[in-house]
Amino acid sequence: MPSPAPQPSPGSTEPTEPLTAELVVDRAAAVAPAISPDGRLVAYGVIANGGSEGRPHGSIWVAAADGSTAPRRLTDGTARDLGPRWAPDSASVFFTSDREERGTAQLQRLRVDNGQDVAKAEALTRWHGGIVDHRPLVDGRTVALLAEDEPTAEDERREAERDDARIWGRHLPVTRLRLLDLETGTVRTVDGLGDRHVVEVAPRPDGGPLAVLTWSTPELDPGARTVELHLVDPDSAAVHELGPVGTDAESPAWWNRDGVWHLAHLAVTPGHAVGGFAVLDTVPPATGPAPEHRNLTAGMPVCPIELAQVADGPPLALFADGLDTALYRLDPDSLRFHQVSSAPGTLAGLSVSRSGATLALLASTAYEPRNVHAGPACGPLVRLSDAAPELRGVRWGVQERLSYRAADGLELDGLLIRPVGGTAQDPPDGPFPLVTLVHGGPYFRHADEFVLNAVDCGQWLAHAGYAVFLANPRGGSGRGHAFAAEVAGEIGGDEWTDILTGIDLLVDRGVADPERLGISGWSHGGFMAAWAVGHSDRFKAAVMGAGISDWGMQAGIGDWGALESGLSGSTGWDGPGPHRHDRNSPISYASRMRTPVLILHGEEDTNVPLGQAILFHRALRHFGVEHELVVYPREGHGLRERAHQLDALRRVRAWFDRRLQASVRL
Template sequence: MPHPAPQVTPEPADPLTAELVVDTAAAVAPAISPDGRLVAYGVIAKGGRDGRPHGSIWVAAADGGTSPRRLTDDTARDLDPKWAPDSASVFFTSDRAEQGTAQLQRIRLDGLDGPDGLDGLAGLDGLAGLDDSEDITEDITEAKAETLTSWRGGIADYWPLFDGRTVAVLAEDEPSAEDERRAAERDDAMVWGRHLPVTRLRLLDLATGALRTVDGLGDRHVIALAQRPDGGPLAVLSWSTPEIDAGVVTSELHVVDPGSAAVHDLGPVGIEAQSPAWWQHKGVWHLAHLAVSPGHVIGGLAVLDTVPSATVPPAIVPSATVPLATVPAVEHRDLTVGMGVCPTELVQVADGPLLALFADGLDTALYRLDPEPLRFHRLSSVPGILAGLTASRDGGTCALLASTAYEPGNVHAGRVGGPLSRLSDTRPELRAIRWGLQERLSYEASDGILLDGLLILPAGRTRDDGPFPLVTMVHGGPYFRYADEFNLNAMDSGQWLATAGYAVFLPNPRGGSGHGHEFAALAAGAVGGDEWTDITSGIDLLVAQGVADPERLAISGWSHGGFMAAWAIGRTDRFKAAVMGAGISDWGMQAGTGEWGPIDAALGGSTGWEGPGPHIHDRHSPISYASRIRTPLLILHGEQDTNVPLSQAIHLHRALRHFGAEHELVVYPREGHWLLERTHQLDVLRRIRAWYDRWL
């Protein structure tokens, strides 16, 4: 697996600036070629048009024998590389023709220098060389890149099919003449429920450029697909509507013949269904996917498996599409029931069982499915985060993103289950920074449940130098986790605070991932309950150990973590400062206006629609305790956030103003749930640190 992380840089060290945090170059979306020899990936960097991220496509030899080579310049948003079945070309999406509208492009690697294009990967600087002369990049790439679509609705996702002649494409409808007239005349009244465009499955003929829509799916919104590795049918996941609020609870699974476009419906699947993947055993094809454990709205993800041939005829009749309502739903077997870890990704290979990544406490593990008992067994495990798993056609070689305590995420590749070599190096300048020591924590909750988390000490300090001012940063979700990875980002960053002299506690309370379904399901209808005491138990431990100064405690978080920060200061006065980023103040309002309505209703316990109350969610909402808040609170929110609407922040702001509580509300124009614009990210980093400096 990834090489061990280097030790913290000793003095002398460069200062960590907000610009150094924000002006990132991050590797994303690795894709290993079917033959296992090359890895393509994207690199996202700040500083593009309008201060938003832009991207470029890179290719490296999977064995690490040559430096990565940039295939596209960084003037547009070039992302999401995928390989042709013959490993001879790379597809990717780009908005270079029209900003914000992605089209499909292709680069044929046989046009690079040397046999098979491999020699052309040698001799150029690695990712540290983002300033390589643009004329070299253009000579290699821009003349070679082919634009494959000009679809005015843009391309949302795609999958090159194994026949080498077709690409399955997910795309919205193109605007009609009537749509254009209405837009020009501002005749733009929205009928709710029909106001969001549906993403449809379409088949692109590479020879002619024609896009054929698969009509048998009706108006269902397609979110994911995967082709059977023998070149057979497509597995397609869809929602009843593009609205997340209803879509995540109305997922269905379909099988589509790419030749005839005939559709067979396999019926409803679990909440938050994702990652369809085929696998074969003894000549029988299975179809698996990830979804919340059956029978639950809140809980851990599970791997669910079915055999489509049990209910679908082995041959799809070209001349007919089976009506969706006429095929009975199939049974899905939970392959992860009882496991104390949580699956995060599924990957199919040509002739073998599934590969999967699992969140395992503070670590991430690679598993392979054992077909006989239908159970996963672990191949390897590493501290930190593994993500973006991609495997060669034979399943022997893989590539993924890996991040450890002092190393940001980079692309690694190697034999499955064996040591992996790092291919990308997007942030070499960070090795000159003196980071805070990151410790793994293990402790018991008040009811005896074993918990974990992380402690980051102030840079250059040890426990013996304490006690320190302590900032507790609560993760979002709540189905998320802190892994033993590099904690540096633009909004809620542990190392950013550690380099300013603060100790940082990163708890993993119940309701999160990494400890199996039952642990995650404990948050249902109980937010702010035992998960809150899980956090305070960790704080109490650090105070007792002399790490945390009980007179200089703060709490912060983003999203669900923002809710927890607001909840905390309504329960106790022990915190001297708090930061609520995109947080929830009223669970009933969140269930009615947030885009994850059914999930939020299950977390808060009620909606408020049941009658005049009192309601369960009132007991779990920080707004109910606003009169008690005495802790200075910094509220940060994106103006266009649809996940947690801005009204949540305004609601709490008005209550705090009414009661005369010390607080500040900062709203970021044009931003959603996460802040993307460079100037806004710089502001957040500086503002949060200044807030703690003022009060701690």
């Protein structure tokens, strides 16, 4: 699908640039491609670290969809300019920017004339608290905005006097749907949705009602499990309730069949708290709730990851397919998705022109970071952006695909990155020290893409002489719903033996040195690293990043409480115990642990709260296990600040260097 871009050769023997932590952290990244309705131009964002506070800034770029002209930068990158979306006439781009007040995004508009100088951006809102999201409507006069309420005089008094006692759940900022009139600048709030928290909006292509997804509360738990679908008339703001939809519902997409409008969306497969996503479809009635939503992806051995609305045809969708990604189109007659094309690695950020003939997306392969590509839906696509050209001077470890069977015969895949050295045709021989990287989720995957950031640092470790195993155990995406649902109530069970089977495969092939094994992961991968050291003495070092040590605690205080209990099998209020989640919690096996563990955690993490790391630290200290707890101030579930990303890269590699005694290969 994407045509090959100039790629750094893993087999080059010529002198190359050293891979420094600064090069990893400071490289720019292309994000959020948006193709114009007429299919001629693509706008996209570029994020890079910058500024004295060391947080990412963004700029807006535009390029011809056919690659006939070089990309132009529309904004200077000194603020956080992101989220480009086109006006219906393809002449202007709307985007959000915090240039007026750092940290507060407002809606801006730029007129884009291909080949001409760009006019100064026009500020369209001054909404106190900022704009969360925006959708230009097809009438060309209105923009749907998602924004929290502006503070009242009473709110300002409470803040000034620190009279800020909060009743839990009552003072959470609710995002509401608002309609901006571009001619007058007035903003109307859609009151008919009450106090429900608006998460997504999809305008109907003919100017009809807006499809609106809401939660009962801004809290992930229970918000993501209490999703409802509504229709909103953009003229009168009248609301038509369609009723509840699937857990974690997202990506509403309109499509027309024989003059009848359908409305599809993504959600967890109905009837399951843990499992793969599905595309669900309904025909909204004129009155009353929607009829039953039909599962359009039932039984498919792949997982839908994005659903894109096409104004003049049925929707397109991206599917995770093992280590690769495929583009599918819905057949309106059979109501089934059929593959249009496939590409190695990752495709993401799908954006489609009005006709559906041209699209834009992000693509990444083993040695090429994510860049914007565009072209016909059936391919080939042309690479438009070149966000990190400096990486072409770096030599990479050879990335290989793995395919094997679990102990119970289940088909599995994964990736191996060999240490830097040799050539692609003749990579260096082992055995090498091996670090296993386990992905988060667990509903996620390692695709055959470029692996280089502060969390998934495969090539960073390969430059230090390590072989890196990117494991895809059961519970992840890319192999259909049943594969993803395997871990429900059994977290740490067969998925753990899946990982061990892959490690044993690499030992048997002479790639991995069985005396020099390490394991690392973030989030669910951090849980698996903690689980590993309580169930095996094979690992000489481990890194637990933002990981779960106690599932009972996680169900009680983490953002995704119900999901966590679905994974672990119980909650702490299921009676006096013993609880099923105790059997599935690493903390229960702390007395067995002997492996040195590096624990990394964000101080403001609400997804996996810091208490998980503190509890694990205290247990390891109690049993005299060598470990180190590192807490990053101001950070949530990931690392955003430049200095923290640099610290994590250097600290992780040093932790493994001291214990696995890897020789440095540059």
